[in-house]
Amino acid sequence: MTERKPIGASFGSWVDRQIAAAEQRGEFENLPGAGKPLPKPTGRDSATDWVVRRLAEDDLPAIDLLPPSLALPREVQDLPAKLARARTERRVREILEDLNDRIRDAHRRPQVGPPLTVVPLDVEETVEQWRTGRE
Template structure:
């Protein structure tokens, strides 16, 4: 009994600092005071902190994919990625960088065994040239074109 009385009187340095801060009113105007904690009304989710971090930081969902799936998605979107590049050398540099990362993954695969092929640089450059040589679409005027009555026949 005597030992319990000792610990009941004991106040740690941290407890003392918290008590002093409460007495000074340091916790009086904190945002969210008196409101329930967010996420406490739903079912328990063991990954709540991961989901919260992803949402808070704005991490794209593709960043969470395994490496081979990320590489495949990049390969599929490569034509759109190089569309606005100014020179053929820049297009080839982007393709060679992607091919380098694909070869690196093939040498030491990690994650699921997903087949990833290297990208053909000539096909990408041809697509880039074709988009460059295509005439830009005509601007829409917003109203339908009308033919004059004397030109209808």
């Protein structure tokens, strides 16, 4: 049986933790269909066909199809790993400014999906954390 969501934990972070734990246990390895191409559009399900075509034609990662209120928190969550791969402070700042610009833009636009809960990051503080992590 799946554990219950702890009181006070956001649903998204609870689900993300369960997924991460399952990945660590290897539960997503050797799944049927893994590594196989997406199905050809059938014409019977226009929404699914649109997604399949969009992913194939534009070579987009699936996260690009999510509303900003879901995609941006995930980017913030994955940011430490992304910054760890950055070789220069200049690149770290570029990554942070790009993310902050997209967060600000998402707050200015009408909301699609769940409420947007992320706020722009403190660039100087994050750069300092990046520097400390490299030492």
